[in-house]
Amino acid sequence: MLSTLLAASLAGSCAAWPLGRLLGRRGAGWGLALVPAGLFAAFLGFGPQVAAGRTVTERLAWVPSLGVDFALRLDGFAYLFCLLVTGVGALVVVYAGAYFAERTASDRARFLALLLLFMTAMLGAVLADDLLLLFLFWEMTSVVSFLLIGFDGGSPSARRSALMSLRVTAGGGLALLAAVLLVGASLGTYSVAEAVARAPELARGPWAVPILGGILVGAFTKSAQFPFHFWLPNAMQAPTPASAYLHSATMVKLGVYLLARFEPLVGAVRGGRDVVIGVALATMLVGAFQAIRAENYKAVLAYSTVASLGILVMLVGLDGPMASVAAVGFLLAHALYKATLFFCAGTVIHATGLTKLRQLGGLGRLLPVTAAASLLASLSMAGLPPFLGFVSKEFLFEAQIESSWEAAPMAVAVLVNAVIVGVAGVVTLRPFFLGRGRVREVKHREVPGLLVGPVALALLGLVISLEPAWFDRTVLRPAVAAVYGAPVDVQVGLWHGVTPMLLLSAVVVGVGTLLFVYWVPIHRRLRAETLLDRVEAEHGYEALLRGIEAAAAGVARRVQRADLRAQLATVVAAACAFVGWGLLAAGVVPRVPAEPLAVRAGAAVAGAVGLGGAAAAARAPPLLGALLGTGLVGLVAALLFLTNGAPDLALTQFAVESLLVVLLTAALLALPLAAPPTRARAARGRDAALATALAAVCFVAVLDMSAAEPRTAVADFFGARSYTEAFGRNVVNVILVDFRGFDTLGETTVIALAAVIAWSLLGPRGRAADGGDAPDPPARPGPFVLRFATPAFYWLLAVLSAVVLLRGHNEIGGGFVGGLTAALAFAVVALAYGVGRARGRLRWHPLALAGTGLLLAVASGLPGLAAHGDYLRHLWIDAEVLGVAVKQGTTLLFDLGVYLAVLGAVLAFLFGLSREAER
Template sequence: MANPGRCGMVSGMASQTHTRAGFGGRAAGWLLALLAFFLFASLASCIKPVAEAGPLRFSLSWAPSLGVDFALAIDGLSLVFGMMITGIGGLIFIYSIAYMGGHPRLGLFLAELLLFMLSMLGLALADNLILLFIFWELTSVSSYLLIGFENEKPEARAAALQALLVTGAGGLALLAGFLLMGAGGGTMTISALNGSSFAHGGHGLYLPTLILICLGAFTKSAQFPFYFWLPNAMAAPTPVSAYLHSATMVKAGIYLLARLSPALGGTPEWRFLLVGAGTLTLLAGAYMAVIKTDLKQILAYSTVGALGVFTMALGIGGETAAQAAIVYIIAHAFYKGTLFMVAGIIHHETGIREAERLGGLWRAMPATAAAALLALLSKAGLPPFLTFLGKETLLKATLDSPWPWILTGGVVIVSISFVVAGAAVGLMPFYGPGKDYPKTPGRVPATFWMGPLILAAAGLAAGLGNGWMDRWIVSPAVSAVVGKQVQIHSALWHGLTPELGLSALAVLLGFGVYFIWSRRFRSAITWWNPHPPEWVYHAGLRALDAVAIRINRTLQSGYLRYYIIISVATALLVIAAPLAGVAPGEFHLERWLDGHAHEMALAVLMLLAAVMAATAPARMTAIVALGVVGYGMALFFMFFSAPDLAMTQFGIETLSVILMVLVVLRLPPQKKYSSPPSRLRDAGLAIAAGGVVTATLLLATHFPQGSALGDFFADNSYISAHGRNVVNVILVDFRAFDTFGEITVVSVAAIGVYSMIRQPARKKKADNR
């Protein structure tokens, strides 16, 4: 197999499906690339109409009762993201054919990638909060499947779970935020929310909504302190890293913030949250990117840094910052996608991902080296690349911001880090002396280097054509972010400004650091390898499990008597509450005098029998006592005008007692299990529960009752139903349906006993069929 990481996996299966999936998968890959490019072209055709006439809208009713429409809107911002998603997606499909070629599950991989692409596209085009959320969650699910694609590796599974949980938790917060926002703004349509009452902090729930939405955006876009899942997600195959974790999915949170900034932005809270998180994130990313040596890790952390930059820019707000964010986002997609694909090619061809163990590869892979060099220059922010423009604008925005020194310093630091990180991926493996590799790098097929080279070249072209970009792409996008129509004009050269100086300083310092990069230097700074956020994640999961086990051990103890005690105690607590307010007089206990002597004697006898049944040490005594209660019931039925009941009860009781005797005789002798204190506790609880029943019954029997039902039966039993025994008429005619159910019960009970007896007792649990 091509990928060395997949060695031991499902070898038996691979041999079966290898040839089958091989060709089919390739063809599918090309087909999907075509689909992506077609979508790209369709979106591109919207550029002109959008720039000239404003957003295009499309809406289908889906679930209007729940406020969900399949509403899509294409404006400048969604065009930028949509074209990134489809354009890079197409290149990634081609790249995947080479990278995953011959993989037994290439088809599945492409299917998951397609699902992701469509979800992401939906996210970028959705004009309904819930619809956006739906696509948001679908990207989480598809990215879960993609990160864990090499599922035989424990680290891949763990990373997938981590990404799912972090973004999933954020997603739930986001849903709550969306619902609050929709309720507060009176609509779920995003474009209608811009001018709503909710905008600009004018609503009581503004702050919680903002925090919830930021939680969603920050987790998805790997902001501090949630960024830890992103480097771990590098366990995914490289096409996934290049696509999801640099160019598209991690920018979903940024997209969301940009999309909602007309509706939510511009407040001090917004600025504080976004600029704060962004700055911390870019510093963390800048630092971590420098101290890592694994190519993908370096790129992952520098992506974190870039995401911090975007968040910060959106937080600063205003036209200049928005322009910086948009330009930087586009540029980042070009160079970061390229570098990831380059890293994948290097790893694929040499089997090595450590920057320091690589070198001299440019001879073996010149086209790849060219792509890498272009991407590096772009990442470093040199003119005429788009990044240069982005950085200039960004520096201008930070210098004008309320905290110029901190933010500008942060941008300079992260720019230095970008140069170092870019050089580690784009320069180090290709130049210098050659090294020994586990695999000898062969000729890299065109399908492999085509993607990165096109992307890198496109980045250069975009920078050169900045006038065109400004007019057709950047201006509409910035208009969408700031919520009003603006026109952007940028130039590669606009005099000797402080921004230019800072930019040049960052580049120089960056290359300086890179060239003095040595083991000593790195070991000097690597001593601090901060993982507190991830530590919190693991500790949190462990604690959750511990608490779960604890709770479960307490509640689900396995002791039936505790289950019953808890149920009875609950019953007491809840039922006693309404009864507590009843005055003693309302029970009318004086009514007891109306009893006849024999009835009272019978009641006392039954009471004694019940106590006896409850306490008798011998089984037969208890059964006899139970029988006394049962026959006593029959007598009461007799005393109080219910002969049918008396006869039935008498017969049933006889059968029950015989049954009990037959069964119980085979049980071993009774043992005393429980201690006196627990008996006392149980008795107290049981008597209290009985007391509640008595109290309720006393109240109910005194309640002036009248039932029209009894009178109807009395009047109609003979006339309409031709029977003089009203009880029997009720049973077989008026309410025969009850009897119908009842005989079903008796039948099923009998069948159950019959089957149970016929199945011999098995000491062991046996479930085989």
């Protein structure tokens, strides 16, 4: 049932965007408000169960292997939040529909959809009984509130405020995540209820302080507690309906919700209550002080919200059952009157276009209903009887008297409450009832959409305190019982006789009235005082951001020295050091293969020659020498492959090395062959040492690998199925074209793309006027011997390449080797007669060749797809041609594609490089 409601909420918010456009200017708000209103009605239906003290739970397995469940739980406290979130949500949606009446349909629909999405996130967060789920919804509220605050993304200040609130609240969410993971690791469960029930166990554990710290940082950032409070006044950049929702009933109360849930942990960890109450007192003072100094209508409300949140957090921090009663009562009273006041402020700002309190006055006659609602809400805020605010204030002082705390919280609470009384007077009396004539006309009159919300909530604040029976039974007692952990006997009543609480309330109202009367001089006096501005936490935030950016730039400058050599050396040195350190630290002795010195003489000679070639390549000052050394190494590698059972590799390596020498020689001819040393002697020494270290690490690693028992499962698989399933005897080729055909297709694509890259790099710069390729250099006769032998070589290599291609599936060979061999045939022609002749021989454009090859390879998989629904599953036919049985498959097509792609690519390299070099 709960998950159904949550899903309905999500579906409603997703549908709100398109629906909001369809419903039009008048209908959007009213129509979409049906979603939260329906949810509100559904939650009301849980009333009897909640009143009876039962909790509703639901649990779906989500990630069973990690013990994470999609668990929902509705107890009294969550119930209060669900009613608030959906009830206020419905009114906010109606209000927002009217507030956005002149905006485009797209803006309106987007805003309403975001509001509903935010409501979904809030519902999820308060219903979640799994800490990870709670965290997920928690961060979802941060992200959606970012979108709401930055709704007018065209304004730089809106963007700044949105980013600020996201950084602060989502950053606090990360601290919460750390705490959540620690709780999961300590208790072996992520259940919220169980974690709270086992709070003493957590408090005794080694992670008590980090867990509590993470939870506190999460709650403090979300609920705008000092020193993280600065995001909330900045968030007033949001359109006012969003402010009314986020800062009265929902977002900022989520931190209080979390804190109240984990109140047992706060109490169980030594010093926990001191920290919470200390932070709360600081928040109350800062909020109250800044509320007096603020000039903007919404800013005054915002700072008074900060102060109220401080009071709530203080109440959570206090011990005793009355603290829980007071917290729940004040949470509700504040949500009702603060949402109303934001609504009224929004209407005033919308109707006048003015934002500063100083400019406003005498609006009571122009906006009479709004003025009345504002008055009711202010009376509740001031804590005057018979409003809910009065009841909650009585609870507050009772909780303070009952708790074990000294007088400091009491004194601060009296002072801050007096300021709140003053604010209550200022935000209603000044714009609506004083300063008559300051504003003479408004842009629009009151419309029903702008009135329903404030009037309903303002009256509710009166109805609940006058007719408390249902509310007391269904909402207050279950919520308090859920927070306190045991039923508390509370009585909502207006008259308890002359008690200390009543006297304190009277003091507060008296001081507050004085504050209101002398508001303007006090306001001016405090505005002149700029000390607090200078030490405001917002500066710390700015400085932190600047510091992070400077540090990032500093690190990047230090590491990124625009010198490839130094960076590479650092990477290699670090890698070698890590491997060496790991081996030493773990005490691992590398294994040595059996009979290490059993080496055939021929192989030893080949190896020595190869190493000599490599050393020569590394040391040779002339580039041609280095190139020849590299070529020698390739030939030796081919020999090693040949003598160790890899003729396919040997053939490929031979062909590649020959082509590489031809191609690089062509390129080098265009470059200065003299290459003076680019490194100082000392640098060369360091590089040699580094190279030796790398060689040593490689040697040890390969030796150790050789000594280990080989794993042959994969090789056995291919060996057993190559012939029976893929009808090929050359297992290497079968792997390439069949078992791992997809992989090879990717590599063929790489080759074809390389051809395109090389052609565009080396292609004709100065295009001929007709747009065609520049003419190739004229054919020139080569040395006599070469000319004499070339036709023979050409045909030999061409035929060989065809044979290698066709036999590849059963004998040595395949598309790769075939393509390289064919390219060698053209290279011989190019060497003897120049590139022009070779291009003439080819007739095709090399890129066309490569592209055709790629297409063929891609197409060869299609018959399998058509026949078996399996791309690149090759098909085979048995036929008899001229009396000879022929068994052929689409593998040949695939290999032909590879052949053409490789041939086209190599020729693109050859023609491009030669032409570029001969320019």
